Amino acid sequence: MKQARLYKRVLAYLVDMVVINIVIVSPFKPVINKIISTSDLYQIYSFLLNNPSQTMSLIKISITIAILSLFYWSILEFKLKQTIGKMLFQIYVTTQNKKLTFSQCLIRNLTKTFFIILLIDSITIIGKKQRISEMISKTYVEE
């Protein structure tokens, strides 16, 4: 077994993001649209700054989406070693240990909840074919 190629991992991630958008984010869309009705970041920022109750709602929603997304990746990888995206591209998660634990799944997916942190986490993926969080959790993605 060899480690999964980068394009497969990126495409699998994008498929998972679509699934998450449909299953987890879409129920929150009506609430988010009530708060954010413009694409201008400055205007959103100044509106939120002046409306603490709406800001609190948005923070709660963001945290909820992040936690539920983390569970999507962690539960499926723990149970099946694959998410829907990984299934489509026939890649799966393995570990040095005999069996993948739930905490390993949680640690390796923690950075996926914040896109900017995920980018930083992925710095090592080109050379070592492993994200930093994968090194910490001692997990690999193979094909």
Add this chain to the structure above:
Amino acid sequence: MKIKIIVWTLVILFTLSYSLSKVWDIKETTNQIVIIPITGTITTELTSSLMQQKETSSTAILNYLDLAQRNPNIKGVLLEINSPGGTVVASKEIADKVKQMNKPVVSYIREIGTSGAYWIASSSNVIVADPLSITGSIGVIGSYLEFSQLLEKYGVTYQRLVSGSYKDTGSPFK
């Protein structure tokens, strides 16, 4: 077996998302006052540039006013104005919308509320401003010098070649 696990996971996550979206809905708090900032130049659409001056888009303000109008838990709107005005159409759009609001709208002018910004403020129910705030600068003013008697004295006549009776209204020669 795999499909069963996937379906169950997705169903549980969707149910949780749906339930929590109802819990976090902003309707949960009542008697809210929405504060809508109107800052910088008022335009219909924002120009996208990193070095741009502060701008307010009338489209966004109209959306926020619509939101306030429709939400029964929002009892009033506070327009926080700090703007020298902007384009005529954008200012008028917001002023018209403020007039149509069925909830109290209060304008609070901070540093400056002039021209189109004052037009918007004047459409609200109450205007609050600091004694040192710059307000006003609204309306139309026009003036001209009138030479007709001087021209008459020297035998100079003024011939009108106009298509309408008001085209040369401001002419100093008649």
